[in-house]
Amino acid sequence: MPSATKPNVALVGDRNFLLLLAGQNLSAFGDWFRTVTTIGLIYAWTGSAANLSLLFISSLFPAVVVSSFLGPLIDRFSRRTLMVVADLARVLVGCGFVLLIPLESPALLYLLLAINGAFSGLYLPARSALIPEIIKPHHLSRANSILATSFSAAMLIATGLGGLLADIWSAQTIYLIDAATFLLSAVCLVLINPRRQPTPAKPHVSYLEQVREGMREIKKSRSIQCAIWILMAREAALSVVYVIFSLYILQVVNQGNFGLGLGHTATGMGQILGGLTLAAYFKKRTFTPEHYRRWATLSLLLLGLFHTISYQQGDFSFFLLLVVIANLWYSPIDVLSSTNIMTCAKPEVQGRVFASSLALSRLFYLGGFLLMALIGNALSVTAIAWGMGGFLLLAALLHHILAAKLTAARSDLTVKETYP
Template sequence: MQFLSTLPSRHPLRNNAGFRRLFFASAFSLTGDWFAFVALNGFVYHRTGSPGWTALLFAVNSLPGVLLLPVLGPLTDRLDRRRLRVACDVGALLPVVGLFGAFHTGSVALAMCSLAGLSVCGVLAGPIPEAALPNLVPPEQLSSAQAALGSLYSAGLLVGAGLGGVVTAAWGPSATLAVDGASFLVSAALIASIRASFSAVVPTPTTATASISTPAAVPARPVPARARLRPWGDMSELWRFVRSTPIVAALLWLTVGLRLCYGMVGLLPVYALGRFHAAAGGVGALYLAQGAGAVLGPLIGRRIVQDSPRRRLTVAGGALAVFGLGYLALAQSGRLGTGMAAALVGHIGVGACAVLAINGLQLATPDAIRGRVMVLAFGLTAACQGVSSLAVAPLTQALGPATVTRLLGLLALVCSVTWTVRTTRNRAIGIIAIPATTDQVGRDSST
């Protein structure tokens, strides 16, 4: 914990115990996931010898949970978010056991089914920290907290993928799965220890309409959500909110553009094992570079934006272009070192774009519907990544990884220019403003 002393005294990691536990729980969980994913990439590639199957892993890791989105979305607003996250962490142990069985029997089918199970747990558990964050930290610290939380995906990738490759090479895939299982248990324990409530709130009848239609509105009676689940009614309410809030719609479209191009990330193991002729350590090295870029991206993006609402949109759109340029450079790389540099640059763009979009959604969304908005954003991320990966798998077989990477890199540039021009010209989008009041519940600021 020594690094905490280097942070500013007002940083939520130093002065907010609830956020600190949420942060480290997410860190352990994400790091363990990447340990397992690196081992799974090598297992599938060596069992099938097919780059298409390796790219397909991203689709299996993304799509299954999306099919349950109408049910999963409302759960994050209707149930206790802490208990729901703990249940997801504990429930994820079952597919981890399935991966153990797949690795020991050599069954690719069982490995894919187990990965699909982890996808379902991830789609439900992943958005909970982002949905709960405005309830745990004051509004003036939200940007710092989201930058820290958003960088965790990247840091988990940085540490998990890098060490995962080393551990897999040294002790075999079973060791990486053991780390993954232990990470879920640690995460569940940390989340359960948070004293502050970060459940959703149920607005009173007099404020219900305002809280859905006006982002800055705050429910008047903050009580834990226990309302009856209405999957289709809740989702209809969500779509009405999105349609009536242009900034939310714009940021969701940015997420779609980013993730439709993301299938080319699934080709990193193909570059490492095929073009660069590296082993599991090479796969880990490329993922390490990817993670380093994605850690730097949110920090660079936040420094450039400096809480300027209009600059947030411009920088987020430009970051999508950086992603495309990085992977165009990867397609030209002939060595592991230059490939790592290209992945680093590309994922600086990914990290900045993704975190700026999520932070904007948090600021523009009231708590009564924030869980559904976050699940929708994560669901779109998973669905578009899955569709992109499904397209990449056969295209790679037909055209080769370099050609497919170039096509998706160019698509990222087109999406960036189109989104930035349309957003700049749309006066209805307005300004993302930090509300003057906040709908936090039982914030735990003790140290």
């Protein structure tokens, strides 16, 4: 195993990693900067929880469809090039927001969000599959921790500024900034030089068969299934959280856009601290199935517990503190699941595995928003929070049982081997 300091030094001095880090953060900044403004616009125009749910649904459904069927493209073509195409397309979407906002039409906003979501469905699995092409295997867990932490930092800055500036700057100005961030991200990606390229698919294999190959890789690996399960459970719960989060701030404590900015800032702070803690943990440890099982289960449990408690509070300051604590457990789920897939899935099908993982997790995410569209106006925020917490408790227990069986059965294997 490398010394404790070498992984960190290697990543800090790795040009490809730094370019990917910059590109990811610029994209994340643009996404969240736009999201805060869009939430405020939709709520101002409609005042409806159902419409807030539709805002997220319009972004998620196209991402599910695209990632379900375009996985083979990620394994066939340059993942970097696909990411650049996705970023440039989202530049045009940002400009479209600028032109259409004066019409004050939620339907047009949903349409642009759907187009943006479709290209995100291409960008995200391509990004995950690109990481092992530019990062050495023993650096993966730490690299994923740094990427997750920096993503949270970008979200914190973007949402904090978005909430503060939404009442000062016009929506058009914010959407122009959104478009500019994607353009800069594309420039960073163009400069990346991957150390290896994906293996092209065999000419005689049909496109549908290539999709099936990715699904078969998931079916034969219980370890990959566990990693995808914790993502699905978290996404289902967080879609509910995103809606009641806005409702709590805008309705229960009446804090307005400034309160939304503070709330998202607290969310980002928690995710940054969680990511930094995990990065420090893996600085002197290698990734093992036991680490994965223990921390993934604990993260799901504590995520649900603290989110549930936070929405029972009437004091906004105490709510913000609990939001920070709850989100400590967000980044570990991302890092642990992604690293588990990277170490277990064969390189030639990783694009399809990540695409399927994104599709399945976003399908659960979409399901949570559909549920909120039905019950968001009928049940209280506190009641919905209790239901969400109970779901995560059951999900954590199920994950613990499945992962414990894997660890006990294959404890003698290295993390590079795929569990049957």
